[in-house]
Amino acid sequence: MATTALGHRAHAAAGHAEPTGIWSWITTVDHKRIGILYGTTAFMFFLMGGIEALLLRIQLGSPDNTFLSPTTYNELFTMHGTTMIFLAIMPISAAFFNFIIPLQIGARDVAFPRLNAFSYWVFLMGGLFLNVSWLFGAAPDTGWFGYANLTSRQYSPGINVDFWLFGLQILGVASLAAAVNFFTTVLNLRAPGMRLMRMPIFTWMSFITQVLLLLAFPVITVALILLMFDRFFGTNFYVPSGGGDPLLWQHLFWIFGHPEVYILILPAFGIISEILPVFSRKPLFGYAAMVFSGIFIAFLGFGVWSHHMFATGMGPIADTYFSLVTMLIAIPTGVKIFNWLGTAWGGSIQYKTPMYFALGFIAMFIIGGLSGVMHASPPADLQQTDTYFVVAHFHYVMFGGSIFGLVAGAYYWWPKMFGRVLNERLGKWHFWLMLIGFNVTFFPMHILGLNGMPRRVYTYPAGLGFETLNLLETIGAFILASSFAVFLYNIYRTWRGPRNAPADPWNGATLEWSIPSPPQEWNFAEVPVVHGRDPLWEAKRERSGPLPEPARVSGEGIHLPNPSYWPLVTALGLTAMMAGVMLIHHLGPWGILAGGAIMLFGIFNWVFEPAG
Amino acid sequence: MHLRIRALRLPRRVAFVLPLLLLFAAGCSPEHYPQTGLRPLSDYARIGDDIQNTTFYWAVGVFVLVEGALLYAIFRFRGKPDDPEPRQIHGNTAIEIIWTVVPALILAAIAVPTVRGIFETNAIPKGPEVLTVEVVGHQWWWEFRYPDLKLTTANELHIPVGQTVLVRMGSGDVIHSFWPPRFAGKRDVFPNRETRMWFKAEKAGEYPGQCAEFCGIEHGRMAFRVMAQTPDEFQAWVAHMQTLGPKRAAAAATDSVRTASAGAAVQTGKTPAAKPQAGGQDTAAAAQAAPPSDPAYAAGEKLFMAKGCVGCHSLQAVDAPKGMIGPNLANVGARTTIGAGSFKNTDETLARWIQNPQLLKQGVLMPNLGVTPDEAKSLVAFLRAHK
Structure with a gap:
């Protein structure tokens, strides 16, 4: 088997033709294809999460609405949050890590190509695992934060929480494997001359994200294992009647959960820090300040978790500490915003779609940041927490921030990824509909929250004054959805159009724009040598003009890793094993053993597969 | 020049947006x-x-x-694309x-x-x-x-x-x-x-x-x-609630209620107000001790036992047992809402609730006890008297 796979790829390299067909995608270890797989899958999940949000909004459009039952509503808001965080924003970011990081650092692939494929397959399985729960009528229903002791067997006897628990465990494996991979890739595979302080800022922010992943995910893994023990094997870590403490879960969850916020936003920071200089035709203002503020944010991100828990009554000393450190984070965040402004300031701004979204990001992120400072103060936060004010806040950060940034990245790198430039006119329609829809949906939530509307309620009675603005928000949600319909149409139209994007459509500064669009399998025919932060601008300046379109070459003699399906087999085994634990009371140990055997079989063959 | 035209056009746009903003601001007013x-x-x-x-x-x-x-x-x-490169800072x-x-x-x-x-x-x-x-x-x-x-x-x-x-x-x-x-x-x-x-x-x-x-x-x-x-109203409420003791223990209750009420008065720091309150409540206690002669009430009282309501709900405000699964109903007749602040406390809603609580509040722990409409009417009469 392995030799067949070897022959397949070797043939491709010799014959200069990219492998095609479904099998070539299933066995791919090419970081670009894996990036596209990540992006496509995550975008599907994003659309699902969006549909879930629309259903929630319909339910909340009028008071005492019975469009959704309370159970369905609770399932939908749980899955909306879980989907958007773990199945949309994180993997869309991963799509960019995959496709862009090796190109930006002048590498031919990631450090561990098969591990990369494994990460993707595990992510896919985890996403399917979570969503299969719908088919069993048992979608998770205790919130993406799954607070103990509501998640205990006593209060959640169904299989809903189990789907969530094991789904997140599976996804955690994907995230950790990917983090190890990109951490190593960035440290070890940079082109000659690319010192750390010459690294493109997107790669920098992504690198910091990998560190956060590596340090934060073990915590949620442990927290979930304890929950699994409680639910399956009768331990009492979070069960008060057995001497456990539900508050322990909150601490563990937020020790993971707050760094997670930066895992979601730092890649977007990186993306717009790439876009702003290119479309302002001016280098990034304060590169070093940008790098170090990112590091500082990530570092402090591990010391503020309890600001999610001010209402638990931790006492004045803990409240003071967590409040002050939270405020401290505003300083490096502010530094970032000011440096973005400094980048645009005095530039010659080219108004292309990626720049629209990048500027939209800054405008929206400022609002999310400021409302964040507002709930850094516990006495004030006690009113704000668990209301729609918080829903507004984190949507301004996660949507106004992360999603705007990721969409900006999609428009920016689309030509590089697919060899086609997305339509500008449709792109701007997308932008304006998204900006307006987003604000109509989420801005009124600030007002409702401060005026007493709590989160996570499946309905509200008439007479509390919540009717009008909720209806407005529901209308806004549909405007927002329509913006993504425009995006889908844009993708379709572009896909039907010619594949004629030049290597460097935007006058880019970084290495990915020096190679053909889309890049050939080996990325760089010759490994580039880097002499500065904006290598491509420097090259163009030397020539006093644009670079010639790079030729597509045969790539003969370039070593490429072999395609392999063992990562997929291993991922399947892992998922089956997790499902086996979940069904242990029905299947006995057999599910675990079968899944474990498949996984070990996959690992074994993976290890002894010829390297090519 | 270009800029000045832009600046001149701006106020007209603001004028258009202003009424909308005012409307929005009115919607933001906490008074609503x-x-x-x-x-x-x-x-x-x-x-x-x-x-x-x-x-x-x-x-x-x-x-x-x-x-x-x-x-x-x-x-x-x-x-513009053909503009010279800006200063590289x-x-x-x-x-x-x-x-x-x-x-x-x-x-x-x-x-x-x-x-x-x-x-x-x-x-x-x-x-x-x-x-x-x-x-x-x-x-x-x-x-x-x-x-x-x-x-x-x-x-x-x-x-x-x-x-x-x-x-x-x-x-x-x-x-x-x-x-x-x-x-x-x-x-x-x-x-x-x-x-x-x-x-x-x-x-x-x-x-x-x-x-x-x-x-x-x-x-x-x-x-x-x-x-x-107000402190007086609260005192009156406390005094009244203290008559809602263990049923038929009226005679014994009168004494203990008086002491408790005096304690309450100390709590509020309004000792002078306590005396007339304590005096007034003896009659209230007596009124409570004698159940209404309404036959629906009597039927409801029986049903409250027979249907098992009593297993989860206590009817006494004084020294009520702890750890009950359902809300205390000692003064349910006087409450403004039922279902934990969810529905107006009308006879009709209360009857609907008693017949099928799941219909109004899906998932609520109170089971459907198979109460007929007539039985519900009796139970409502019984509960309504508990105020």
């Missing part, structure tokens, strides 16, 4: 929201509100400046220092009142003038106990205006969060630890509040009312 957190009615809530206002004004200032700078840059630095250390230090100073301006507020809100009031209330969260209703008055009620918290109330909280099952927005921010309610908040209400009235921590299916319908009453 009975459950608002922006109109504090207690000393405790004012501490948070003051800090929130301080932070808000700073945030608005920063918002205007930074978004203004962004908009300025967006319009001012618009370039890589940064400026002095500017970096300024925009690090200035936000730090603004944050310090927020941090100082914040820390003061943290310590003020965490200082638990003590003393004889403090009225202690115990709040117990249940899936999905609220139990309120007055340990010094030996009273228990549900979903409607009566408090006196002008007296500091210390709220000691716990949960009977999962984590909830107690939130009476006009009087205080949230404080989570745990099954294994006591949490506290305190406040002194400033104005009498009926104020909604609700659970603010997701606690299962019916988290959305776990509301309550705070009935802030």
Whole structure:
């Protein structure tokens, strides 16, 4: 088997033709294809999460609405949050890590190509695992934060929480494997001359994200294992009647959960820090300040978790500490915003779609940041927490921030990824509909929250004054959805159009724009040598003009890793094993053993597969 | 030239937007929201509100400046593809220092009142003038106990205006969060630890509040009312509630009630008012001791036992048993809402609730007991008399 796979790829390299067909995608270890797989899958999940949000909004459009039952509503808001965080924003970011990081650092692939494929397959399985729960009528229903002791067997006897628990465990494996991979890739595979302080800022922010992943995910893994023990094997870590403490879960969850916020936003920071200089035709203002503020944010991100828990009554000393450190984070965040402004300031701004979204990001992120400072103060936060004010806040950060940034990245790198430039006119329609829809949906939530509307309620009675603005928000949600319909149409139209994007459509500064669009399998025919932060601008300046379109070459003699399906087999085994634990009371140990055997079989063959 | 035309056109646009903004601002007014957190009615809530206002004004200032700078840059630095390359600036250390230090100073301006507020809100009031209330969260209703008055009620918290109330909280099952927005921010309610908040209400009235921590299916319908009453009204309420003791124990109750009521008067620090109250309540106790002669009442009373209602609901406010699964019903007839602040307490709704609680509040722990419409009518008559 392995030799067949070897022959397949070797043939491709010799014959200069990219492998095609479904099998070539299933066995791919090419970081670009894996990036596209990540992006496509995550975008599907994003659309699902969006549909879930629309259903929630319909339910909340009028008071005492019975469009959704309370159970369905609770399932939908749980899955909306879980989907958007773990199945949309994180993997869309991963799509960019995959496709862009090796190109930006002048590498031919990631450090561990098969591990990369494994990460993707595990992510896919985890996403399917979570969503299969719908088919069993048992979608998770205790919130993406799954607070103990509501998640205990006593209060959640169904299989809903189990789907969530094991789904997140599976996804955690994907995230950790990917983090190890990109951490190593960035440290070890940079082109000659690319010192750390010459690294493109997107790669920098992504690198910091990998560190956060590596340090934060073990915590949620442990927290979930304890929950699994409680639910399956009768331990009492979070069960008060057995001497456990539900508050322990909150601490563990937020020790993971707050760094997670930066895992979601730092890649977007990186993306717009790439876009702003290119479309302002001016280098990034304060590169070093940008790098170090990112590091500082990530570092402090591990010391503020309890600001999610001010209402638990931790006492004045803990409240003071967590409040002050939270405020401290505003300083490096502010530094970032000011440096973005400094980048645009005095530039010659080219108004292309990626720049629209990048500027939209800054405008929206400022609002999310400021409302964040507002709930850094516990006495004030006690009113704000668990209301729609918080829903507004984190949507301004996660949507106004992360999603705007990721969409900006999609428009920016689309030509590089697919060899086609997305339509500008449709792109701007997308932008304006998204900006307006987003604000109509989420801005009124600030007002409702401060005026007493709590989160996570499946309905509200008439007479509390919540009717009008909720209806407005529901209308806004549909405007927002329509913006993504425009995006889908844009993708379709572009896909039907010619594949004629030049290597460097935007006058880019970084290495990915020096190679053909889309890049050939080996990325760089010759490994580039880097002499500065904006290598491509420097090259163009030397020539006093644009670079010639790079030729597509045969790539003969370039070593490429072999395609392999063992990562997929291993991922399947892992998922089956997790499902086996979940069904242990029905299947006995057999599910675990079968899944474990498949996984070990996959690992074994993976290890002894010829390297090519 | 180009810029000036833009500037001239701007006011017309603003004029168009202005009425819309005003309309929006009117929609924002806290007066439209009975459950608002922006109109504090207690000393405790004012501490948070003051800090929130301080932070808000700073945030608005920063918002205007930074978004203004962004908009300025967006319009001012618009370039064309064939424009010459702008000056290549890589940064400026002095500017970096300024925009690090200035936000730090603004944050310090927020941090100082914040820390003061943290310590003020965490200082638990003590003393004889403090009225202690115990709040117990249940899936999905609220139990309120007055340990010094030996009273228990549900979903409607009566408090006196002008007296500091210390709220000691716990949960009977999962984590909830107690939130009476006009009087205080949230404080989570745990099954294994006591949490506290305190406040002194400033104005009498009926104020909604609700659970603010997701606690299962019916988290959305776990509301309550705070009935802030003048000291006299509160005294009268306490005196009345203390007649709702163990049934038929009227004779014995009269004595103990009188003592308890005197205790209550000490609590409020209004000893002179206590005497007439105590005098007035003997008659109330007597009235309660003799059940109404209505046959529906008698039938309802039987059904209350036969259908097993009594297994989960207590009908006595005084010395009520702890750990009941369902809300205390001693004064259910007088409550404004049923289903934990969810529905108006009309005879019709109460009857519907008794026949099929799941229809009104899906997932509620009260089972469908197969009560017929006629039986429901009797039960309503029985419960209605419990006020």
